[in-house]
Amino acid sequence: MIRTRQSMLVGLLAVVGLTLSGCDYWPPALQTQIEQLRSEIQTVNMEKGQLQSQVNDLGKAKQDLQVQLDTLDRMNREKTGMISSLQHEVEALRAKAAKASAPKASAKATAKPAPKKAAPKAPVKKKAPAKRM
Secondary structure (H helix, E strand, O other): OHHHHHHHHHHHHHHHHHHHHOOOOOOHHHHHHHHHHHHHHHHHHHHHHHHHHHHHHHHHHHHHHHHHHHHHHHHHHHHHHHHHHHHHHHHHHHHHHHHHHHHHHHHHHHHOOOOOOOOOOOOOOOOOOOOOO
């Protein structure tokens, strides 16, 4: 009986000692899972960094393209204005040319006599085919 009490006392002291000191025992399977999760977290963090870098690059490219779009839009508006002003100038010059040539054409039309009718053409005579021998 003394032995059982001593063994119980030793066991109880061991449990109390482990409880107070903390148990850092991890089963090997659990340690393996923890390491796998840590490596997956590192992989995911690296992928996240790469994706963030791509997002930043695409944002910069978008800004550059927006600047180019704005520049081209402004140039397009300027060119459209130039084209419309040139069209107005061409129309004005055509109108001037039409006014300038109109009095000359009417003066020439009154000065010229009416064209004579052409004489009718004489009918064409057909030749007789040559005889064969």
